[in-house]
Amino acid sequence: MNDMSETKESMTNQTTSQDKKPKINLNRMDMPKQTPEVRRRNFDEVATGYTHEMAMKEAGRCLQCKKRFCQQGCPVNIDIPDFIACLQKEDINGALRVLKKKTSLPGICGRVCPQELQCENSCMLNKKGAPIAIGRLERYLADWEREQGVSALPEIAPATKKRVAVVGTGPSGLTVASDMALLGHQVTMFEALHVAGGVLMYGIPQFRLPKEIVQREVRYVESLGVELFLDTVIGINYSLDELLNNKFDAVYLATGAGLPMFLGVPGENLNMIYSANEFLTRTNLMKAYLHPEFATPIKMGKRVVVIGGGNVAMDSARCAVRLGAQDVYVIYRRTRQEMPARLEEVENAEEEGIHFHFLCTPTAFISDGRNNVAAMELMRMKLGEPDASGRRRPVPIAGSEYTMEVDTVAVSLGTSPNPLIASNTPDLDTSRHGTVIVDERGKTSKARVWAGGDIVSGGATVISAMGEGRRAAAAMHEYLMNA
Numbered sequence: 001m002n003d004m005s006e007t008k009e010s011m012t013n014q015t016t017s018q019d020k021k022p023k024i025n026l027n028r029m030d031m032p033k034q035t036p037e038v039r040r041r042n043f044d045e046v047a048t049g050y051t052h053e054m055a056m057k058e059a060g061r062c063l064q065c066k067k068r069f070c071q072q073g074c075p076v077n078i079d080i081p082d083f084i085a086c087l088q089k090e091d092i093n094g095a096l097r098v099l100k101k102k103t104s105l106p107g108i109c110g111r112v113c114p115q116e117l118q119c120e121n122s123c124m125l126n127k128k129g130a131p132i133a134i135g136r137l138e139r140y141l142a143d144w145e146r147e148q149g150v151s152a153l154p155e156i157a158p159a160t161k162k163r164v165a166v167v168g169t170g171p172s173g174l175t176v177a178s179d180m181a182l183l184g185h186q187v188t189m190f191e192a193l194h195v196a197g198g199v200l201m202y203g204i205p206q207f208r209l210p211k212e213i214v215q216r217e218v219r220y221v222e223s224l225g226v227e228l229f230l231d232t233v234i235g236i237n238y239s240l241d242e243l244l245n246n247k248f249d250a251v252y253l254a255t256g257a258g259l260p261m262f263l264g265v266p267g268e269n270l271n272m273i274y275s276a277n278e279f280l281t282r283t284n285l286m287k288a289y290l291h292p293e294f295a296t297p298i299k300m301g302k303r304v305v306v307i308g309g310g311n312v313a314m315d316s317a318r319c320a321v322r323l324g325a326q327d328v329y330v331i332y333r334r335t336r337q338e339m340p341a342r343l344e345e346v347e348n349a350e351e352e353g354i355h356f357h358f359l360c361t362p363t364a365f366i367s368d369g370r371n372n373v374a375a376m377e378l379m380r381m382k383l384g385e386p387d388a389s390g391r392r393r394p395v396p397i398a399g400s401e402y403t404m405e406v407d408t409v410a411v412s413l414g415t416s417p418n419p420l421i422a423s424n425t426p427d428l429d430t431s432r433h434g435t436v437i438v439d440e441r442g443k444t445s446k447a448r449v450w451a452g453g454d455i456v457s458g459g460a461t462v463i464s465a466m467g468e469g470r471r472a473a474a475a476m477h478e479y480l481m482n483a
Helices: 003-019 052-060 080-088 092-102 106-112 124-128 134-148 171-182 211-223 240-245 276-284 311-322 343-351 462-482
Strands: 163-167 186-190 227-229 250-253 273-275 303-307 327-332 355-358 360-367 373-386 392-396 402-405 408-411 449-451
Touching (some): 080 092, 080 134, 092 134, 106 462, 171 186, 171 462, 240 250, 250 462, 273 276, 303 311, 311 327, 311 408, 327 360, 373 408
Parallel strands (some): 186 227, 250 449, 303 327
Antiparallel strands (some): 360 373, 373 392, 373 402
């Protein structure tokens, strides 16, 4: 064969090889986790994470699609194919560098974000029922970094000499703080509580998001040059106007939504009826889960009812199991199909022995004669026409009332923002629900003030709060550079 023939054959083989579609592997790697029997008795993390071999096998399934649908499905626009490509080459440091360009909270996002509705839902392999486990790979990278005791720091832009105040250190606040610091601005975070992290610390249980993971992410943000002040309540220690007049060029409000909503039915003020917010704060932030090591137990009976169907309700019910309740019930006025909680959390709750009562709602609470709750009256429901949320509206069934014995209740019906800042800032526009009104880039009605997260949405996911933070940070940076 002459040289020309050999060259032609080589080119033909190369073209054939290049045109050949990658082999599809639908064997998605399951995440190891504690058995229900064991985890019911501890607050250790339920899912134990991928081993290195598991992570490599899962990363190897990625097709590296030309159209990045997974990235488009991510609220913070993480370069998902790029970090997975690094993993496929076992370049873990490279994968971490890719992640850190777009997120400062990979250990958190990899655990609590609803990837099944976002990046993984957009994955091409989702059509085959086996999307790449993007969240689990993100968690693997964050855990590897923590175990190795290293931290991949991205490049920080030259100092702009602009000062930015971030009020609140939850996911949205941490995202803005890190983004603005990377852009060269001098950032100061203010936190009302004695520990940073916001809802990540007081709202999400240890078995879903270990406190040390949150604090590591906070320390990472501080390592970018961000200053942190704890025990500082904006609206009491300083007003919003005082921040703006105290040499801060821009302010980002990310104080969350910590004001609980209630049913408004008779007997709701009886003892042993908690808001889910209080129940989880006592359990998580005040460390009731570590009693007797910490002398802050939470008073709870043996027959616990949680009212609601979201992730907060699942967290409350699963905490009650671990705190020693004999029977735990979740009361939800729609069906299982309409529950807003992540499917994974509902399944974990069912595995842990929690009972679900669907299509019913409390109408009153009954006292034991000593001002403690002893029972509740309920009414059965049926589903009617869809409401504003797109879910079918629950409609009471006349004459279907019944009574259920109960000695502890956690009400998980959602939250609204604390009105403290808004009440002291008349030129900050809010909705009738108390949420701060912003434009599509997070700008409020008040000059030099942006906002995002639950103070705007009233209550959403960690990743959506981070996405709002990223958009606002970009807008703030644009403003500061042109001011």
